[in-house]
Amino acid sequence: MENIQLSVSDFVALVNQSLEYAYPVVTVVGEVAEFKVSQGKWVSFKLKDAGAVVNCFMSVYQLRIPLEDGMKVMVQANPRLNPKGYFNLNIRVVKPVGEGSIKKGFELLKEKLEKEGLFAPERKRLLPRTPAHIGVITSTESAAYADFCTILNQRWGGLKVTVAHTQVQGDPAADQMIRAINYMNELEDLPEVLVIIRGGGAAEDLMAFNDELLARAVAASRIPTLVGVGHEIDHTLADMVADVRAATPTDAAKIVVPDKQEMIRDVRQRVVHLGATMMQRVDEAVARNREALRHAYRSIEHELERTTSQLGALKLAIEQVNPAAVLRQGYAILRGKTEVGERIQIETSTKYIEAEITSAKDKGAA
Amino acid sequence: MSKKDVQENDNTTIQQEMTQLSEMIAWFQSDDFSLEAAVDTYKKAEALAGKIEKDLSELKNEITVIKQRFDA
Numbered sequence: 535m536e537n538i539q540l541s542v543s544d545f546v547a548l549v550n551q552s553l554e555y556a557y558p559v560v561t562v563v564g565e566v567a568e569f570k571v572s573q574g575k576w577v578s579f580k581l582k583d584a585g586a587v588v589n590c591f592m593s594v595y596q597l598r599i600p601l602e603d604g605m606k607v608m609v610q611a612n613p614r615l616n617p618k619g620y621f622n623l624n625i626r627v628v629k630p631v632g633e634g635s636i637k638k639g640f641e642l643l644k645e646k647l648e649k650e651g652l653f654a655p656e657r658k659r660l661l662p663r664t665p666a667h668i669g670v671i672t673s674t675e676s677a678a679y680a681d682f683c684t685i686l687n688q689r690w691g692g693l694k695v696t697v698a699h700t701q702v703q704g705d706p707a708a709d710q711m712i713r714a715i716n717y718m719n720e721l722e723d724l725p726e727v728l729v730i731i732r733g734g735g736a737a738e739d740l741m742a743f744n745d746e747l748l749a750r751a752v753a754a755s756r757i758p759t760l761v762g763v764g765h766e767i768d769h770t771l772a773d774m775v776a777d778v779r780a781a782t783p784t785d786a787a788k789i790v791v792p793d794k795q796e797m798i799r800d801v802r803q804r805v806v807h808l809g810a811t812m813m814q815r816v817d818e819a820v821a822r823n824r825e826a827l828r829h830a831y832r833s834i835e836h837e838l839e840r841t842t843s844q845l846g847a848l849k850l851a852i853e854q855v856n857p858a859a860v861l862r863q864g865y866a867i868l869r870g871k872t873e874v875g876e877r878i879q880i881e882t883s884t885k886y887i888e889a890e891i892t893s894a895k896d897k898g899a900a
Numbered sequence: 901m902s903k904k905d906v907q908e909n910d911n912t913t914i915q916q917e918m919t920q921l922s923e924m925i926a927w928f929q930s931d932d933f934s935l936e937a938a939v940d941t942y943k944k945a946e947a948l949a950g951k952i953e954k955d956l957s958e959l960k961n962e963i964t965v966i967k968q969r970f971d972a
Contacts, residue, residue: 664915674965683963691959692914700970710970717968794956801918804925805949811928812942819935 549615562588562623563608563631566601577601581609581623592625598708598745600642601628605635610705627705629741636737640744643771647746652753652775659758659777661790662726667694668790669718669725669757671711674699678733678783685787690794696725701742702732708745715751727790728757730772731783734765743770752776762786858883914959917952921945 540548564581571577577592579601590609601607608631611623630639647653672679674697686693698714701707711730718728730752732743742748743763752759753775761773762780773779780786853859857867861883870878874894880887924945927933 664918666913666915687961691956691961693961695961695963697963697965698968698970699965706971713970717966717970797918798953798956801921801949801952804921805946808925808928808942808945811925812938815928815933815938816935 543617546615546617546619553613553615557613559610559626560613560623561608561610563606564588566605566607567603569601569603577625579603581607588623589620590623590625590628592628596625597628598747599628599630599639600646600746601630602638602642605630605638606632607635629705631738633737636741636744640771643744643746643749644774647749647771647775652749657753657777661758661760661778664690664792665693665726665790667696667723667725669721669728670695670697671700671714671718671728671730672697672732672783673702676702676733678731681733682729682731682783682787685784686791689787690791693791694723696721703735703739703742707742708748711742712748712751715755719756725757727760728755729760729762729786729790730776731762731780731786732764733783734768740764740768740770743772746771748772749775760786760790762789914952914955917948917955921948921952924948 562581564583567580567582567587569577569579571594575594577594577597579590580587581590582588590611607628609623609625610627611625614622614624616622630636651657670679670682672682679697686695696718698717700710700714702711715728715730718725732740740763743761749771752761752772758778759776760778760780761770761776762783762785763770763773765782778789780789861867861881864883867881868878869881870876872878872891872894874891877888877890880889924941927941928938
């Protein structure tokens with residue numbers, strides 16, 4: 535190469551070709567400094583340690599977790615010499631390393647999503663009480679998945695469960711889960727609940743669930759979401775944006791379906807209670823009928839008394855005009871012509887008397 | 901709807917059966933209650949409860965891991 539004269543452009547191209555051949559991708563760990571975003575599209579920062587500094591460059595869309603000066607990060611990048619003579623790491627992946635930086639990245643993204651209202655209670659949708667079809671996104675090789683299935687089968691039957699197997703930790707995990715969420719949301723036979731689960735692990739193992747794009751995909755799912763990641767104490771951004779958070783994968787199985795043993799007990803109890811209700815209603819009906827009968831009896835009795843009383847009065851009136859009663863008062867009935875010499879019959883209360891008229895005068899003449 | 905989520909003899913799901921049972925129970929508390937229909941309705945509710953219990957005990961979940969890969 536000593537005797538070959540190169541133009542500057544050719545030299546830069548040659549260096550890049552050599553770098554691409556020798557170090558297509560490098561993984562470098564360092565501290566972020568002079569972090570800045572230009573025009574809302576381009577991210578640049580310096581990656582440094584005690585002895586050196588290197589320029590880093592990436593698009594804002596590749597940034598899956600917010601960065602801040604002082605954070606320790608690991609980058610996967612293509613080393614490049616740019617035409618202006620600066621050496622850059624063109625970043626493909628950047629993620630915080632170390633407990634402090636992971637926590638910092640989590641807090642920054644949490645604050646950002648919170649400001650957008652993605653954790654707001656009013657966004658949360660209710661899960662159906664007894665779904666017929668659920669979608670599950672997880673690693674089917676995990677103990678968490680096995681536990682989930684065991685509890686699900688113990689608690690409920692007749693479910694259609696569509697499972698998407700994805701990685702749940704490591705660099706590809708977030709993108710795989712995002713693709714699986716999109717897949718589930720495009721199914722013709724749409725699941726009624728989307729369950730995303732993963733067992734416990736170190737903070738770095740759960741980092742995929744703090745990915746910004748994954749959190750946004752969970753929030754945007756048209757299928758209501760239930761996320762159960764890690765142990766009870768673990769909180770990830772994915773479960774914060776989910777409609778319902780489960781403390782563990784086992785807890786997710788308990789939330790997504792009711793317990794059939796509990797339901798059987800409930801059904802039995804309801805039938806027992808129904809028997810008591812029926813007897814109560816029968817007793818009420820019998821009591822109502824008795825009261826109606828008592829009321830009818832009282833009405834009949836009252837009517838009978840009234841009629842009896844009326845009858846007594848009538849009998850008395852009739853008795854007063856009875857001829858026999860008049861005769862008993864000392865009066866008599868006279869039959870025949872009341873002319874002198876005629877014979878008449880006189881009826882008293884006790885006798886019939888034959889008599890001859892010897893005298894008859896008009897009352898007016900007398 | 902999963903095939904196993906429906907009953908063998910009809911197209912009613914457990915959820916629909918639970919709704920039917922609730923309606924029958926509500927009838928006993930309603931103004932529509934009549935002594936003539938009470939025993940018959942009670943027997944139906946009892947039979948339905950038995951069927952729900954049987955279905956809940958026997959139905960199995962149908963778990964399918966989809967073949968689609970999500971690594972790219």
